[in-house]
Amino acid sequence: MTADTARDLSEGTEPGHGNAAANPFDAAEWATPFGLPDFAAIRPEHYVPAFAHALKRHEAEIAAITGNAEAPTFANTVAAMERAGGALDRVANVFFNLTGSNTSPELQAIERAVAPQLARHSSAITLDPQLWDRLSAIDPDAEALGDEERRVLDRYRSRFRRAGAGLAPEAKARIAEIAIRLAELGTQFAQNVLADERDFVLPLDGADDLAGLPPFLRDAAAEAAQERGGAHGHVVTLSRSLIEPFLVFSTRRDLRALAYAAWTRRGETGGETDNRAVIAEIVRLRAERARLLGFESFAHLKLDDTMAGSPDAAMELLRNVWKPALQRAAEEREALQALVRAEGHDFALEAHDWRHYSEKQRRAEHDLDESEIKPYLPLEGMIQAAFDTASRLFGLGFEELRDVPRYHPDVRTWLVRDADGSEVGLFLGDYFARPSKRSGAWMSAFRSQERLNGDIKPIIVNVMNFARAPRGEPTLLSFDDARTLFHEFGHALHGLLSDVTYPLLSGTAVSRDFVELPSQLYEHWLQQPEVLRAHARHVTTGEPMPDALLERLLAAATFNQGFATVEYAASAIVDMTLHLSAAGEDGLDVVAFEADALRRIAMPAEIAARHRAPHFAHIFSGDGYAAGYYSYLWSEVLDADAFDAFREAGDIFHPQTAQRLRRTIYGAGNLRDPREAYTAFRGRLPSIEPLLKKRGLAA
Template sequence: MTSNPLLANWDSPFQLPPFSEIEPSHFEEAFEVAMAEACAETDRIADQEEAPTFENTVVALERSGESLTRVARTFFNLTGAHTNEALQKIERDIAPKLAKHGSDMLLNASLYGRIATLWDQREDLGLNAEDSRVLERYQKMFQRAGAGLDDAGKARMAEISQRLATLGTGFSQNVLKDESDFQLVLETEQDRAGLPDFLLASAAEAARERGLAGKHVITLSRSSIEPFLQFSTNRALREEAFRAWTSRGEKGGDTDNREIIRETLALRAEKARLLGFRNFAEYKLDDTMAKTPDNVRGLLTKVWQPAVAQAREEEEKLAEMARGSGENHSIEAWDWRHYSEKVRKAEHDLDETELKPYLQLDNIIQAAFDTATRLFGITFRELKGLPVYHPDVRVFEVLNPDGTHKGLFLGDYFARSSKRSGAWMSGFRSQHKLKGEVTPIIVNVMNFSKGAQGEATLLTFDDARTLFHEFGHGLHGLLSDVTYPMISGTGVARDFVELPSQLYEHWLSQPDVLSKFAVHYKTNEPMPAQLLEKLLAAANFNQGFATVEYTASALIDLELHLLDDPAELNVADFEKQELGKIDMPAAITMRHRIPHFQHVFSGDGYSAGYYSYMWSEVMDADAFGAFEEKGNIFDPETAEKLLTFIYSAGGRQDPEEAYVAFRGRAPKIDALLEKRGFAA
């Protein structure tokens, strides 16, 4: 028996972590014990006398490390969504230790020898398709970690992995510190000029949470700062807020990320060379659908050119609108959203203040659930009184069509200073069948501005789209139906993982969904048909801007990881030079500037891979066409294929094969260009 709740058996409902019993200090002991246990399990697998079989090696590895997985998932979900100084200190300490633990396993010669033997014998092992896929993933994972290198190479790979883990942790903590330290307090009527009631209400709530009751505070959460930039008529404050937002990670002092970036890029380049690749981009893309940097650049360039042309047309309209308002200044980055909102109002008779009363958070959650019910037959019921890590977290049981338990879904929707920015899906437990039917516990984390006490939380349409996007990821985890943890849910190629999420966004924009769930938060009246028509007609408004800010980030990410010698990189100069090469409009800033580009530098998940959203968008635009061609966005036959080959399949098969199995052919880029309003 142990007094450490992380190491005890969890008898809480659905085996949720016993959050109320967990103290930060528990993690230090739990990681130490769980890593030792996992090491012992790995050594037993590697050193056994029996000849390697799929069961005693691959399946054994899939069964091992259960305690460590449980502790790590609980810990990193907390450090992302509800952290504190004690957890951050542990995170800085544990990151290199976990990296060393991973390296020790993946560079274990005896263990790799068993995997390699099985790989050589794979045609004679009688494996089914899923077994074969898992063996293939293990073989590739060991090779890409450096298992085939000599002793000196292995030692250096281990050193690099540990240092990169430390750097990634520091990068993300620095960005969070810059975000949480900033608050724009609106003291006067001039400070609040132009702000609609919904933004003032959320700014008042943000102030109350920061001990400034009676005041109004704008934070660096997108749901706070973006509407401020849209509606504030105080241009000086717009500039102040925008500069704070875009200078995260490069303010000098302890939170400056530029040295971290240089060292990270240099270590990644060295790692790639050790493994026989010319640069990190080639290494990273070798295990994706895209395969090569040239393929990535080709896609991004094809979209970039029409996007820039459209953005310049949009900019001229903004300048004309500014001149019409008596403003003769050029359009700057902190002006774009402000005048864009005015142009949208003029061209489409549509503004955010009209839409937002119809986009209640609770209703959009129900819209996402209802869409899943109509597509896949699953249902949701909210459960109260279960252990959660913050009072704002909501828990829903997910039920199969026959009413049996499918999994748990946690929704954590509101911004707070203890949460990193952005939105994401994660899991406390993945679905698999190695120990009976293990059901998933999936969480969506958002950063929406909370409504005033007692008032509904209202979303922008972009917020609503984000919710549908992350719920698409959530369904990828909840609907998973595979045997092995390695390929469960989102365990797929990085440039395939965004397909289920981006595809799911399409249903939000359908009249069939909006007409049912977009109802006024006070009157409960449905969104007027005329307003709904205006919303849908404006779907591609400002698309040049949106495409340019994203694609610029993706191109810069690629170029950073093609550098031969990044150790001497001047981050600001590089960013300026590369944006100049691609003719970046001066009035648009990258969606994620390099010093706070967490997708790329808080770990290497999207490093040389930020293009993945667009790669997947080629598929999602084409995939939704399968429903449109049937004349029914909930067509049962198409939905069944979508479930079988995409949402439930995890990484069971090659992603290209999975897409073709669903669609009957490879995707066409024309659908993407049409979706974004560009000529094919």
């Protein structure tokens, strides 16, 4: 980024000037089908002036609220705040979606400049004493506010209070400084991880390097090589959908070790992309912020406004799962070590061996071969399975749109309609890995549902990183890939089905340890014979998956769950321990801290945490899941119990239960406290037993 570009942003260059002539963000609305962003017209140079103009506009809107001489009311303060900032949301939604899914050096430079600007702007609003006074003065009883209005007011007051609105001026100034610096560090962390992922390739040259790889994996490695210039015939990248099957199938133990080391040491390679110092500063600043706000630790701050309520409650859940998972993992380890010996080897099982020998064990126990399963799970078939499930549960219909704007040729778009034919919103699917995309899978929104500013329909996107088959051939998924697709589509439905008036409450804007319930619950339908018999069809013949194979696949649902639970829970425990600690005060050696935390819980040497700290984007590229990675497990307690509601009704598509689920969970946004929301669906709060049974950790 040039100094001129940074100066343009800070000084507020107007759209339509200089290099940004005919800025697409000038228009009040996109002149495109369904109001999709005009991706073809948007260029990197448009963002800086568009952000500057939108920031100025939002500042003026807030100033009009604080300068209102009338007594504070819900309408002239809260509703006015909800109407403000639309232009800024419009620019930011496009920009940050693209920095995750289709970035470039130009976008990354802009991101480094704009992230602290946005943090400064946000802090100026939440720390504004006049706004805080107005929010505090509103009397919901005197105004006879409805339930949704009371919830919005409560959420605004909580947000401002937790941002430091009630602090002394000196503390407010420091809170604002911390927010700006954390925005810079989070951006740096994410870009460092992406750089390590983008730059690594493991060449596979010759038959020896390809030993053990089934045809689908050789094809994917060949396609990845072509996408990276074709210097090698096949390559392994750090895309999870490529490296994990490589670790499963490759019989070259030396290459598995190389690939695994690269995968687990992202962000820890030394040089400009090393994240260890970044993490130390993030942890220190988070701890300082928590103290300024009157909390014992950052973990206490984060969990004070969650369903769990406290770090103790979250850690109790993790401990209750950890002990049986550790015991199960020890049994799995002994079985795998026996396989190593049976093959005539004398080495001790290591982390880069686990997936390889676990697949052999699965074949032995369940007569399952991933290469036998994948032809029945083509990407197209699994997309249709997710759509059909939504149709049967909620009456939704999906019509693919061909001639609409898209930010990358891979992106597909569907118009989603309700049972009565009315438009629900748009769903975008971006399924394949590429160097311009960060790893993982996620749901996001280009536009969120609300009714305050008109009948606004959502535009929701799912982003995946599946390994693409060679051009012209269908992409085949593993069962884990298919589960990921269903998981993210569950998030998408949470956004699509949102039925609220106020933007603050829309869709997935719920407590962090509640947000995974709709996604994890949706995974259950993939594992039902009724769904698999209808949609798991051979990619060539169209024949359904044979009953014998289907039965073996479902019987293996709890296979290797000791490993899976340990690798997840280890990351969650490290996250919580780190954010309960003051280790960052005197300079944190995060790798040593992580190793000590794992030693104290007796982490098996043969299993690595699912996310090691130097690349743990969930908790360090922003604070969304910081001190909150436990949320997946907390939500799993809910989803295991929630699906039982359909079992108890005797129909996995039971209409009345599905209608109640849509009304209280998928469509309700943040209309009520998550405990109340869950109770409205289930009639009670859940217990942990269905989770332990689901994971095979209890009888």
